[in-house]
Amino acid sequence: MTRSNKKMSKTARLIPGALVYVGEKKTEKVRITIIDYNETQFQEKEVKTIEECFPFKETPTVTWINIDGIHDVALIEKVGKQFDLHPLVLEDILNTEQRPKYEDFESHVFIVLKMIMFDENKNDISSEQVSLLLGANFVISFQETEGDVFEPVRDRLRNAKGRIRKMGADFLAYALLDTIIDSYYLILEKMGEKIEEMGEELMSNPTPKTLQAIHNLKRDTILLRKSVWPLREVINSLGRGEPKLIKKTTHIFLRDAYDHAVQVIDTIETFRDIVSGMLDIYLSSVSNRMNEVMKLLTIFAVIFIPLTFMTGIYGMNFKFMPELDWKWGYFTLLGVMAVVVIVMLCYFKKKKWI
Numbered sequence: 001m002t003r004s005n006k007k008m009s010k011t012a013r014l015i016p017g018a019l020v021y022v023g024e025k026k027t028e029k030v031r032i033t034i035i036d037y038n039e040t041q042f043q044e045k046e047v048k049t050i051e052e053c054f055p056f057k058e059t060p061t062v063t064w065i066n067i068d069g070i071h072d073v074a075l076i077e078k079v080g081k082q083f084d085l086h087p088l089v090l091e092d093i094l095n096t097e098q099r100p101k102y103e104d105f106e107s108h109v110f111i112v113l114k115m116i117m118f119d120e121n122k123n124d125i126s127s128e129q130v131s132l133l134l135g136a137n138f139v140i141s142f143q144e145t146e147g148d149v150f151e152p153v154r155d156r157l158r159n160a161k162g163r164i165r166k167m168g169a170d171f172l173a174y175a176l177l178d179t180i181i182d183s184y185y186l187i188l189e190k191m192g193e194k195i196e197e198m199g200e201e202l203m204s205n206p207t208p209k210t211l212q213a214i215h216n217l218k219r220d221t222i223l224l225r226k227s228v229w230p231l232r233e234v235i236n237s238l239g240r241g242e243p244k245l246i247k248k249t250t251h252i253f254l255r256d257a258y259d260h261a262v263q264v265i266d267t268i269e270t271f272r273d274i275v276s277g278m279l280d281i282y283l284s285s286v287s288n289r290m291n292e293v294m295k296l297l298t299i300f301a302v303i304f305i306p307l308t309f310m311t312g313i314y315g316m317n318f319k320f321m322p323e324l325d326w327k328w329g330y331f332t333l334l335g336v337m338a339v340v341v342i343v344m345l346c347y348f349k350k351k352k353w354i
Helices: 003-009 050-058 073-082 087-094 151-158 169-204 208-239 248-313 329-350
Strands: 031-037 042-047 062-068 101-104 109-119 124-134 138-143
Touching (some): 050 062, 087 124, 101 208, 208 248
Parallel strands (some): 062 138
8 A cells, every 4th residue: 555545544434524634744833924915015924823813814915824834733723713614625734645626615715736846865856735725815825844935926025026016815826826836847857857867877777776766757757747737627727717716817827827737747748758668768778688698698609519519529438439549630620610610700790690
């Protein structure tokens, strides 16, 4: 059973809406940050309790509440009560294996995404679930751990760059979604470099470590496809104008994000085909190397078969063998054997077997 299936089995027999955290066990303290802004005002702060966020629900400004750490079920339950969230929404927030999805609840829009990060130390990628809750004047983002790809959005808010401070909460949700999609390009760039290096290694000197690296690449492409493929449906639903909280001015930006998501998916599919082809190339390379070894051994065997035949004849203990008493018999036999070897090598060369 895979690790993912083991996590999902925890909630298999629970009633719908049961609040159970599904993910890696964590003991870190939950970190909560607030960014509240409009076109002329901006404030950013970190709070110690979730109750300090509740007054921002009714403010005329746009508020972004970011929660790092969803393992605290009691805290998530408080958020649900304050913002009138359906129990199934809270269940999806706590389930880190949830498939990317979108749901419209009239008063709020719920979006689940997968944020892909590249670990420079491990030279590997990891996936983290991000849940976005869009209200009339607020966005709440739920993350598994600290550290994300949203720093460019924070910089634009702090420095009032672009139109983000002039737009509403729906545009902030789009900006967060678009930043996650843009981060996929970095992952694809890293993966493209690894695939290129692997291709050169395959052609020069494939080893068992190469096979393991190919399997790792294949696992990464599956992870990316699983994370990104449903995103196309999510953005398409948002861009069609179904949620009332998404303004028409934001639709064109969502359509642009949809194009980016499709481009990412196409690249992932291309990488998946290349990696699958690499496995075939590796098996072919190993098979070719084995064939070369077998051909070399066969050539040696064929050369020594007539030599062994000659030595076998003169190794028999018959009394009346005329060549045994001949003075030059030994050297003549060696000469004949040398001629046989030379003739066979010339024949193999002519046939381009060696």
